[in-house]
Structures are given as structure tokens and as C-alpha cells.
Amino acid sequence: MEEVSTFNIKKTLEQGATKLVNKWQFISDKLHEDLFIRVINQNVGNGTQKTVQASFNSLFLGGVDRLVPLMNESFPELGLQAENCTEMNWIQSILFLNGFQTSEPLEVLLNRKTIYKDFLKAKYDFVKEPISDIGLEGIWKRFLKEERVFMIMDPYGV
Template identity: 45%
Template sequence: MMRKYGLSIDNIIEAELVDVKGRLLNRESMGEDLFWAITGGGGASFGVVISYKINLVRVPSSVTLFKVTRTSKQNVTNVAHRWLQVADKLDNNLFIRMIINVVNTTNGEKTIRATFPSLFLGNITTLINIMDQSFPELGLQTSDCQEMNWTQSVLRYFSSPPGSPDSTLLSRIRRTVVHLKRKSDYLKKPISKQGLISIFNKMVELERVGFIFNPYGGRMAEISEFAKPFPHRAGNIAKIQYTLDWTEYGVDIANRYINLTRVLHEYMTPFVSNYPREAFLNYRDLDIGVNHNGNNSFFEGSVYGVKYFKDTNFKRLVKVKTKVDRDNFFRNEQSIPTLPSAHH
């Protein structure tokens, strides 16, 4: 629902944090700078966040879901190309994700498959009208769509079988245990059909790495990039997530798979954001920079910090960090560093 309501961080109204001195602070006692920092800047750099209070948003009593797939035989390049043109401009009530994977055809050849899982905050009739006007290339049919309540849509979206009880959402048990690697990029301009073909060919060559494109636009483009540490707002068509999951054990196997994601990430350089090449904090991609939290910590921190937060927000986070945790007690391999002069 981010295209309708922004992110969870945009809807946080209160927080509790234990600071480096062991004090329990709320929004008022911590002040707006620190509150700003822990709503998108990674709370672990500043203290121990005990709780967040999040504003509720309205959802209709009934929502509509669809999930359709297209393969190379079904003009996947044309459909994907059109998605890049429209996904961030669609009705704010409509979120269409695009997942791209390499699959085997019936005769064992590798091919590209795009999956479009979607949530629409409204009914089927309205959705079909929007799709016929804005994205006819997908060829969405009424029979592809299902109306249900929002709770059921969450369960369905995240792969519970139809009709699972609502209480499934309270389960803390992981159903699958896999190893995984995630990377991210931001897409500022649509990729040409020729570009898509070359990317798809590269994916087939690598076999294992997939993409998930999350559409931005809507409410995401209306919120100022300085309102929260998270800066990826107007001007972004989508966030790209690189995905690779595996079940085998062993460091060598892990390194081989992780390297595949790096190869595709490198290949994507001409198509995505640059100076800085932006990234999404939640995927914690250590490939884009690591902090040893020594004398160089500010400069090491700037390498990934500017990618996650862009320059202005990163500098503001560093200021807050220096003020509330001068000795860098709360630190990790990608935490917010203090200003270099803080240690003298």
C-alpha cells in the first residue's frame, strides 16, 4: 500500500528508545532529530528501539488481487517494457509488482518468466477499467481477479493457501529455511526493449538470479526526500531487488551464488541510478561498503551511507549520531558513523 500511504516510517507517530546512557526516551524526550533518525535511518545506530506506534490507515472492506505470468512466448519483453512506462503512474490504489525469473521450458531450455502480483484497493470492475486504459498489454481478465478482505489478501500475497485463518498472521514460525542474498538498485528512467533483451539474456546465462521490481510513484513521490532518512521518493520508477535463494550448505557454494548476484548487479550499471548509485537500507548489502569502526569510520561510512540515504540525509544522520552516541557504542558493519572530530 506504499503507493497509497507511503512507507511504515511515514506513518510512525511515536517511538520508545533506550539510549547509550540507559534512559528510556519517547518522542518528546528524545527530540525530533533523533525521532527522525530512527524512522528510516536504522534504529540500531542510535540505541535500542523498544517500540514504534504506527498510525492506522483505511482499507476498503473488499480488495482485489491478481497474479498473472507471462513468458518469452507471450511477449514478455513488450509487457515488461510497458510496465516500466506505467507502473509508477497508475492509480494510487493499484500496486503491481514485477518479478522476473529464469525458468525451464517444457523441452528443458531456459527462458524468462515475468510474474505480476498485484493488490488493488477496490473492486474487480474498477480494476479492469483501469487496466484496459493504462496497461492493456498485460491482457488482464476478470477471471484472473479475486475479491477478498484485506487480511486475506496479505495471507495470499505472502503465499498462504487460500482460506487460511486470519490467525496465521500471528504465527512466528518460518515455513522455509533457505539461504539468500539480496541486492538493490533504483530505476530512474525506463529501460529500452533492446536493454531488456540484453538483461534477460544475461539472466539466462547466470540462471539463478531473479529480479523483483517494486513500483514507486503515487504517495511515495509526494513525500519530501528529506522528511525521513529514506530519500528515494520522486523521480524513482521502481526499486529493484536482486534475489537468489539456495538450500545447499557450504561456504564455497554460498560464495559462488553471491558472486552471481554481483555479476548481474555490475551488468545493470548503465540502466540504474548513478552518482550515487542508490540502494535500499533494508537489504543490508555489505558489497556496497563496510565499516571497521576505526579511525576511518566516517569515510568508510560515507561510502554506503550516501547510497542508502543520499548526501544531505546522511550528513544529518551523522550529526544526530555524534550528538547522541559520540563514542559509537551502537555500531555494526553498516552503522551511521560519528563525525571524525568527535574523538578528539
């Protein structure tokens, strides 16, 4: 069975999330064809402790032994290490990408009830040019004013 590797590295604004998201925009569509990285940006914390967190969520078709050197070459700023990664089979990665624990039985995928308790309004936009640091900082300011908000960035390429 084909093995895949996943990672989910979280960085806050204080840990340099803006620079990492900016860099990701320029490289995400040029990464190795076996590597997919999306970024999930959301506000976390509350009150004066509120910040923005960028989660670099990845799926790689192959083992950690290939993934880490590939990431060190293409996106070293993220600082990926082997201990950040989890190897699993392909079907377990479907659990991972959908918010389940990989130890859960596969039958949870057949459950038609949502695991999310809240409903949300969503809007999809296709960004044709990378968002500048200043633009991202403006987005983060709006994030911090909201109670709960998130933005998923998928690399569709050009």
C-alpha cells in the same frame, strides 16, 4: 470490511514479457492511486526449456468490477480479464502478497519460521530511468545462465 482485488498474470519471453515489462516501467508510477502492480521476473524451466517469466502481481483497493475497466484503459496489453482476478478482504490480501493461500488461517502470519527453504543474497537498486528492451534482453540472457535467479520490480515513482 473493505474489499480488495488481486491478480497474478504470468508471461514468458515467448509470450511477450519483455514488451510488457518495458511498458510497465513507463506506466507503473502513473496508475490509479488504488492500484499497485509489481513485476517479479525469474528464470523457469531447465536445460533447453529454460526461459524468463514475468509475473505481474497486483493489489487493488476495490472490486473486480472497477479493476478490469481501469486496467483496460491504463494497461490493455496485459489482457486482464475478470477471471484472472480474485476478490478478498484486506487481511486475506496480506496472505496473498506473502505467498500463502488465502484460505489458510491468519495465524500463519504469526509463525516466525520462514516458508522459504533456501537462503539468498539480495541487492537493492533504485532505477531512475526505464531499462530499454535491449537492456532487459541482456538481463534475461544473464538470468538464463543462472540456476535460480529473480528480480522484483516495485513502482516507487519519480
